[in-house]
Amino acid sequence: MTRPLVRIQDLTVEFGSGVQRVRVVRGVSFDIAPGEVLGLVGESGSGKSTLGRALIRLIQASAGSSVQLDGRELMGLSQGQMRPLRRQVQMVFQDPSLNPRQRAGDMLAEVLSTHGLHTGPARGPRIADLMQRVGLKPEHASRYPHEFSGGQKQRLGIARALAAEPRFIVADEPLSALDMSIQAQIVNLLIRLRQQLGLTLLFISHDLDVVQYLCDRVVVLYLGRVMEIAPTAALFDSPAHPYTQALLAAAPIPDPSQAAPCVHLQGDPPSPLNPPSGCVFRSRCPHAVAACADSVPPLTPTTSGRLVACWRHDELN
Template sequence: MTALIEATNLSKQFGGRGLFGLGGKPVRALCEVSLSVARGEAVGLVGESGSGKSTMGRVLLGLTPASGGSVRLDGTVIANLKGEAARGLRRRMQLVFQDPYSSLDPRRRVSAQIADGLLAHGLATRAEIPGRVATLLDQVGLPKAHADRYPHEFSGGQRQRIGIARALAVGPDFLVADEPVSALDVSVQAQVLALLADLRARLGLAMLFISHDLPVVRSLCDRVVVLYLGRVMEEGPAAAVFERPRHPYTRALLSAAPNIDPLRRRRRILLRGDPPSPANPPSGCVFRTRCAWAVAACADAVPALDVAGPGHRVACIRVDDPELAPDTQPDGHQ
């Protein structure tokens, strides 16, 4: 499939000047990450807290400038766009926030907040706004009569639906959903996920779905990208990554996820220690200090993403080692 949004060797670092501009080491949030999302495709971005997931989403949207690499929308480098071209870009790329409670202004009616984008981009006159808002509320499963209410009058799930309606108001092609259901009850999560899946199918949206909840990602996404300390460890079709994960980090993440199949036993793989500081990452493979399969050679060079199957790539020098076959476990792990 042809990519709608494409990031190439994307890097982002913060700081590095220290107090009063002196000293201090830069914090590397992303390091040479390449990722693409085709029109109508949902790609899951997973990893522990601090792995760079939210930074990736913000850089793709142009909300945070990249330190290196490029982001293209339909082949156009977004950093090169200025003026009206940049305004058009913002309309095509939208964000659904994690927290439905703080993402809406409590002092403004819902109708006004949904209408902001329509007015800013000249997509509707003030006379047309009530009808457009009613249509958007219906699209996300809310009655049009709710348009004149304030955010405190809604539940968390309803607020997230309003946030989705606000993002859809300008007719985007690409949607970044940053942990959009993590603040919701489980039953409400399922409803919002079903809504996102339905909207993607009906509107042909490309979606980057950021989450630490692996079962949620599996239910919604076509492909999965696994980040650790700002680097891609594994990427591929969701079925391949979840059924036969090849990277030790992916396997550890999946072993910690809830197992809903009582007939399928899963051994827990415990990670060693805490994640290293992004200001002082390990040499070679950044995961090696916590990896049960690490060998001395893992410290020598950053592993390239090598092919492990159709559309499936893994950054591990031992990926073809029989000891790391998908059904094996490290010694001492249960």
């Protein structure tokens, strides 16, 4: 069996202290295979973006968390030890946050300089190649950010991530600020880059249609905990966890006659300051019983290569 490129074990992220301590990500574990596109979905506030930033060390995870890149533990490394590994792990953000005073080519040159790549006469051709690879023209390298459209800015953000020649990219809601037609172009760009470069991606999104189209497997997150992990086709054809069922049932579809049966959730989402005991979804779950409050259900292997965190999975499916 192929060793995973990324292995996350018991990843926990907390903010604040004392009574104000919030555990945003709670004991998350999953693997990402080389060349895989793994989707991460869940409601706003479920901890998706925090998880993505923590696993590439943009924010600090709690003690006991483990993230391995190709077998090497990242969590215990100092900033100096982590610096050479930054090339291998990059992030594409929802907002590319481009420096308004810096030309596009200079942004890419800065990344190349930081990592000591393509020095001297090779730098210009490499910048032109990066621009073309993401669907921009080489002459666009002389433009400032205000001269680009929203879709072009996102393409430049992707080029900036690719400049480091990474093995793993976290794409955090890279489509949410774009028009539908532009979203489709960026999705097709990501598919093409994956094929050409063999990239491994964690794709964070609230758009289930895009996740279904782009991703090989999907991780479903609720209040910082993983509810289900499944191959994409299996998850969308037959969601196993009650929360996954509710999430898919709430998604808009073009033909209402093909809608999944409505799933009625109880109450409002709980506060992360005071999450329910046991299964964090139990306070809204239509199938919850008293035993669901006693302990946290583990991610249990089931059919179709999926994992489900539900005490009643066997009797409900």
